[in-house]
Amino acid sequence: MPETELHYMSAWELSGLIRDRQVSPVDVVEACLSRIEATEPTLNSFITLLPEQARAAATRAEQEIGRGNYRGPLHGIPVGLKDLFNTAGVRTTSGTRIYDNFVPAEDCTVAARFSQAGAILMGKLNMHPLAFGPTGENGDYGHMHNPWNPERITGGSSGGSGSAAAAGQCHITMGSDTGGSVRIPAALCGIVGLKPTYGRVSRAGLTPLSWCLDHPGPMVRTVEDAALAMNAIAGPDPRDPASANVAVPDYTAALTADVRGLRIGMVREYFETELDPAVGELVQRAIAQLGELGAEIVDVSLPLYDYAQPISNAILSSEATAAHRDLLLSDGDKLYPQVRDRLEEGLFITAAEYLRAQQARQVFCAQVEELLGSVDLLAGPVEPVTAPVILERRIDVGGESLPAVPQLTKYTRVYNITGSPAISVPCGFADDGLPVGLHLAGRNFDEMTVLRAAYAYQQASDWHTRRPPL
Amino acid sequence: MAQQDPMSPETDSAIGEQAFLRVAATCGIDTSDADRMADLRARVALMRQGLARVYEIDVSGAESPSVFVPNRP
Numbered sequence: 001m002p003e004t005e006l007h008y009m010s011a012w013e014l015s016g017l018i019r020d021r022q023v024s025p026v027d028v029v030e031a032c033l034s035r036i037e038a039t040e041p042t043l044n045s046f047i048t049l050l051p052e053q054a055r056a057a058a059t060r061a062e063q064e065i066g067r068g069n070y071r072g073p074l075h076g077i078p079v080g081l082k083d084l085f086n087t088a089g090v091r092t093t094s095g096t097r098i099y100d101n102f103v104p105a106e107d108c109t110v111a112a113r114f115s116q117a118g119a120i121l122m123g124k125l126n127m128h129p130l131a132f133g134p135t136g137e138n139g140d141y142g143h144m145h146n147p148w149n150p151e152r153i154t155g156g157s158s159g160g161s162g163s164a165a166a167a168g169q170c171h172i173t174m175g176s177d178t179g180g181s182v183r184i185p186a187a188l189c190g191i192v193g194l195k196p197t198y199g200r201v202s203r204a205g206l207t208p209l210s211w212c213l214d215h216p217g218p219m220v221r222t223v224e225d226a227a228l229a230m231n232a233i234a235g236p237d238p239r240d241p242a243s244a245n246v247a248v249p250d251y252t253a254a255l256t257a258d259v260r261g262l263r264i265g266m267v268r269e270y271f272e273t274e275l276d277p278a279v280g281e282l283v284q285r286a287i288a289q290l291g292e293l294g295a296e297i298v299d300v301s302l303p304l305y306d307y308a309q310p311i312s313n314a315i316l317s318s319e320a321t322a323a324h325r326d327l328l329l330s331d332g333d334k335l336y337p338q339v340r341d342r343l344e345e346g347l348f349i350t351a352a353e354y355l356r357a358q359q360a361r362q363v364f365c366a367q368v369e370e371l372l373g374s375v376d377l378l379a380g381p382v383e384p385v386t387a388p389v390i391l392e393r394r395i396d397v398g399g400e401s402l403p404a405v406p407q408l409t410k411y412t413r414v415y416n417i418t419g420s421p422a423i424s425v426p427c428g429f430a431d432d433g434l435p436v437g438l439h440l441a442g443r444n445f446d447e448m449t450v451l452r453a454a455y456a457y458q459q460a461s462d463w464h465t466r467r468p469p470l
Numbered sequence: 471m472a473q474q475d476p477m478s479p480e481t482d483s484a485i486g487e488q489a490f491l492r493v494a495a496t497c498g499i500d501t502s503d504a505d506r507m508a509d510l511r512a513r514v515a516l517m518r519q520g521l522a523r524v525y526e527i528d529v530s531g532a533e534s535p536s537v538f539v540p541n542r543p
Contacts, residue, residue, distance in 0.1 A: 310523040317517070332498045344510065345517045347493050350485065353521060355534035360524045362532040 006031035007168035008467060012224035014171065015073035021065060025076030028171075029058040029120060032078045036122070036169045039470050042150050044142045045164040047083045047093055049123040054078065057120045064118070073228050075118030080170035082158045083124040084131055084207040085216070087111050090121075094207040095129040095157075096339075097140040098331045108205025109237045110174060110216055117232040122170050126160030129336040131176055131209045132320055132343070133157055134184050134408040135390075139336045143390050146189060147468035148434050152387035155185035155408065161219045162189035167470055172229050173219045178209045179312055180382075180412025182217040186424040187382035187437025190463070192454065193219045194226045197445045198419030199244030201230075202237035210319035211242070213312070213416045222464055223425065223455040227251035230447065246445050254451035257459045260294035263375040264440075264453065269305040270380035270411060274397040278430040283381045286427035286438040286457060290379075293456055298375060304367050305414065309406055311364055312413040314349055314357035321346025361417050368418045376449050378441045381411055382424040386434035411439055421447040425454040426463035435463070490514075 006014070006028050017023040033051055040046060061076040081087065084094045086104035088111075093099045107115065114121070126144050128136055136144035136159025144159030146152040147167040154162045158175025162185030165173045175182040177195040186193025195217045203214050218229035230251040237243040266287055271280055291297040321328070321343050328335070328343045335343070371378065384407055388395045395404045415422040421444070424437035438457065442450040458464055485493070491501050499506055 304527070307523060307527055310520045311527075313517070314521050314524055328497055341513060344494075344497050344499070345513055347497055348485070348490070348514045348518070349521060353524070356529065357521075357524050359529040359532040359534050360527040362535065363527055363529055 007035040010222045010225050011074065011077045011171040011220070011228055012222065014077060015075070015228070018065065018076045019070050025058040025061040025065070025120065026055070028076060029054050029078055029122070032122060032169060035167070039147070039167050039169060042470060043145050043147060043163045043167055045126055045144065045160040045167070045169055046080070046123045047095070047126050047141050047160070048091055050090065050121060054120050054122050061118055061120065071118035074114065074172075074232050077119050077172060078122045078170045079114050079119045080122050080125045080161065080164050080173040081111060082127050082161050082173070082175050084127065084176060085111055085174060086205040087121065087124065090124065092124065092207075093141070095127040095131070095138055095141065096335065098327065098334050104205070106205070109202035109239055110233050111205070113233045119172070119232070125158070125164055125173060128157035128159065129339045130207070130320070130324060131157040131178060131181055132339045134180060134405060136162070136185060137336070137338070137391065145390070146387045146434070147470055148190060149387070151389055152434065153188065153390050155188035155387065157181040158219060159185050162186060162191060162193075165189070165191045165219050165221055166468055168467070171220070172225055175217060175219050176206055176209070177215045177217055177416065178213045179316060179409045179416055182215070182219055183382050183412050183422060183424040183437070183439065184408055186219050188387040188435065190426050190435030190466070190468070191219055191221050192223055192226050192426070192464070193217065193424045194230070194447070194450070195415065195422045196230065196234065196447055197244070197421045199242050200246070200421070200445065200447065201233050202240040202243050204237055204239035208323045210316045211323070212319065213316055215416065223451055223458050224252070224255055226423070227255060227451055244445070249448055251447065251451060254448040255455045256452060257456045258294070259290055259453050259456040262295040262377065262449065262453060264290055264295045264297050264377045264379050265300035265371060265375035266297055267305070267378050267380050268299055268301050269303070273384070273410065274400050274402060274407070275381065275384045276386070276398050276430070279381055279383065279385060279436050282428035282430065282436045283438055287379045289460060290453060290457055293460055295453065300371055300375060300378070302367060302371060304364050307360065307364060308414045308417060309410060311357050311360050312417055314354060315361065317342065317346035318349045318354040365418045368414070368420065372443045376442065377453055380439050382437035382439040383408060384410065386430045386432055386436060415441045420444055421450045423450050423454050425457055427457070427461070428463055429466070
């Protein structure tokens with residue numbers, strides 16, 4: 001089997017071949033390393049690449065499987081972790097040279113669970129410094145580049161995770177999502193990004209940005225692979241005080257391609273704000289297609305939608321500044337300027353204001369919860385535009401020139417506030433050749449319904465099979 | 471350049487000018503650097519415009535939650 005097929009094969013497809021010893025993990029890792037060698041000069045997905053460690057792990061996996069010790073569907077599958085997931089013995093920079101030499105003594109829970117499942121760590125992925133930004137810029141390790149057009153952003157903050165998965169450098173990558181940092185790069189790079197329910201996947205051993213908004217989540221090329229990743233990483237963890245003691249289902253059971261009986265609410269306000277007409281049309285067409293597949297599509301309203309940004313900003317800024325205050329004082333001059341600016345601004349929010357935003361968050365959550373009492377899912381766009389040009393501070397959205405950062409996060413922040421599971425699934429390409437994502441969000445701890453609808457849509461379309469011209 | 475009130479628009483617990491300068495100094499900003507301070511004032515003013523919108527929401531009955539609960543078994 002030629003290597004070129006291996007790097008783009010899904011983990012789901014590969015796992016059966018590895019289990020049956022038709023494909024060796026050694027060949028899979030070599031295919032990914034070749035792909036990385038060919039594309040990394042363009043993409044800059046990695047901060048730290050681990051070729052020798054990955055080759056050694058692949059050889060061990062091959063031997064284990066050869067002895068009949070197959071661990072499960074992730075055994076021998078290449079993964080990449082955003083560089084804020086602590087990895088024992090492997091430096092973890094959080095995207096800033098200030099931590100260039102930080103080598104954790106132990107794995108974060110997610111890394112440990114992947115390792116236990118037999119997955120192979122290919123390296124640590126580039127990111128917006130401290131995860132504080134939605135574009136995928138990095139002044140220390142270089143900006144991330146979109147595989148569909150390298151002059152465009154990957155989105156962020158998990159930009160390297162987006163480009164690595166989209167370009168076939170790794171089969172499964174992980175990001176973290178505080179205001180959209182899994183779903184934004186997933187949408188802009190044309191892959192699947194799942195932000196699970198808050199508390200579903202452990203944050204232990206991740207560099208925090210905002211304790212009550214941070215969600216680790218998988219970024220992959222297919223919905224099946226999101227389910228496989230979730231099966232490995234989801235579940236209670238005593239190391240994370242926010243971890244939820246809620247039973248974890250077999251997520252692959254959601255892959256039925258049947259949406260009959262589901263009620264999907266199309267949120268009116270998402271289409272009334274500034275939105276590129278081509279993006280809006282693709283998203284509306286995807287929602288209509290879910291209707292043709294048997295779901296009932298209903299028009300719903302979220303009157304508080306417009307307050308998502310101010311609520312999220314107040315909480316995120318306060319917590320990010322609290323988390324990184326010492327760094328700001330000791331090494332502020334070494335931080336990426338836009339990140340330093342945002343941390344400085346957080347110093348000027350008072351405790352009373354932070355708590356008022358948390359009160360407002362409760363009111364906001366109640367409104368979303370009420371909506372999700374009448375429908376199973378909420379649908380809309382992930383992004384109002386396709387990927388903007390790198391370092392563009394203002395972007396054109398439906399004919400209006402607007403600041404990039406709030407535009408890129410205006411749909412995603414809603415579900416960080418509520419903690420709800422939400423996914424971006426590819427739903428087409430605009431005239432500029434760049435991908436667009438469909439946003440589906442469900443009730444807390446009901447990732448199953450989110451995956452079920454995303455899989456049904458994926459199976460009825462072929463967007464996930466298209467590859468960037470690299 | 472006219473000096474902007476960095477904490478405008480007023481919210482119920484805005485800090486005053488002296489506190490503003492103190493906070494700026496603690497984060498390593500040279501408060502005698504007029505350009506740097508003007509930039510900071512403009513950014514903080516913009517950030518607080520957004521923050522003021524939170525006060526438009528009726529929060530009656532909603533508690534101010536804390537993630538940390540000291541006595542939960």
